[in-house]
Amino acid sequence: MTPEEALRSHRWCKLIVGASYHHVPAIRNLALVYGLAGVSCLDVAADPAIVRAALAGLDVAQRWGMPHRPWLMVSLNDGEDPHFRKAVFEGDRCPPDCAQPCRPVCPTQAIGWLQNGTGEWLGVTADLCYGCGRCLTVCPPQRIETVPQTYDPLALWRGPLGSEIQAIEIHTQPDRETAFAECWARLAPVIPQLRAVSVSFPDLPDLESALRARLAAMHPFPEHLIWQVDGRPMSGDIGRGTSHAAAKLGTRVLAMGLPGFVQLAGGTNDRTPQDLAAAPALAGAAFGGYGRTLVADLLARGGDHLETDAEAFTAAIARAKQLVTAVQGGTPPSPPQICYPA
Ligand code: SF4
Ligand code: SF4
Structure with a gap:
């Protein structure tokens, strides 16, 4: 069809x-x-x-x-x-004892340990995030923000x-x-x-x-x-x-x-x-x-x-x-x- x-x-x-x-x-x-x-x-x-x-x-x-x-x-x-945004946060500002409830709620497993030459930190893999917002609502200290996505x-x-x-x-x-x-x-x-x-x-x-x-x-x-x-x-x-x-x-x-x-x-x-x-x-x-x-x-x-x-x-x-x-x-x-x- x-x-x-x-x-x-x-x-x-x-x-x-x-x-x-x-x-x-x-x-x-x-x-x-x-x-x-x-x-x-x-x-x-x-x-x-x-x-x-x-x-x-x-x-x-x-x-x-x-x-x-x-x-x-x-x-x-x-x-x-909300369909045109991505979640961001700085993992090194998260409370060390946080149980990380943001991770299991993410439907694309976008939140995890990221690496660069100097070490690893908790963060969002931007390509995987589609802005659903589920992580925003479960973060106790509200550390997660969103960045709008704009297209010409x-x-x-x-x-x-x-x-x-x-x-x-x-x-x-x-x-x-x-x-x-x-x-x-x-x-x-x-x-x-x-x-x-x-x-x-x-x-x-x-x-x-x-x-x-x-x-x-x-x-x-x-x-x-x-x-x-x-x-x-x-x-x-x-x-x-x-x-x-x-x-x-x-x-x-x-x-x-x-x-x-x-x-x-x-x-x-x-x-x-x-x-x-x-x-x-x-x-x-x-x-x-x-x-x-x-x-x-x-x-x-x-x-x-x-x-x-x-x-x-x-x-x-x-x-x-x-x-x-x-x-x-x-x-x-x-x-x-x-x-x-x-
Ligand atoms: S906004 Fe949705 S897709 Fe993006 S990191 Fe948070 S839970 Fe995952
Ligand atoms: S829930 Fe919030 S404070 Fe806890 S690890 Fe996730 S982003 Fe950091």
Whole structure:
């Protein structure tokens, strides 16, 4: 099923690789595995090295018989946003008797012992951090800060990579109508070259007015518009119930009758196919932490080129395919494949 067919038939399944996730080998392998699983779209950071990593994974997937090429989407923001930040702290300022609760809560094992020529210290491996914020809330002396990630919205289109990108996502937040309109205006030259533009938002105050204000700024209007409802941001791997928040928000947005497709995100997991079946007007779902965690152990085993470990490669594709098929094929969801924290 091509991405366009998936969107039009409400079987759209996107993998959110992460707006701030920069681990090149993992991104290449995620693109490879989910490309072969038949995903509709890969959503990556708007960074040339990351786009190249995703393209490299898709090129390998093509050689392995990928059923169709998913659209490549890059994520941008109209201002400060939790999806566009990285955690930082100076480990030598941590209390020596701290039990380090920041480490086990990190879904990507980004917090650990880092080394340089003079020794080692506790810190965050920036490439692995995608800004989920879980470490911030558990640090007793609140030593962890965040650094915003910013991207030049048009940088990718000044070089050859622009022609490889089929979609853009703009993350917006409350009270940012003007910033959103300015962001859209900056992107106006490239929007006609794209297949889709997605607008990602949490449950904004006075939601319908906020979305209609953004709609009014959409000149030119994209070929396909996707409203990405970010129900409970970056939480799909925390527990099954998080999918409900996205589904509830999605149903509210559907009732507004806005032009475009409505797609779930933020809390999506193995429960989401059931939620989609209950609301068939929803166009589909995007999976972030859940989709990545589903194959993380196999990716870690396979190294930089997952296909060199036949067992891990095959198993990763099978797991990814179960998730994609549950959305695209309308079959009952598979049993949970990951262990949620207690
Ligand atoms: S818990 Fe989240 S914010 Fe903290 S280091 Fe890990 S990925 Fe980054
Ligand atoms: S929880 Fe906070 S103080 Fe403790 S090790 Fe982690 S960053 Fe340092």
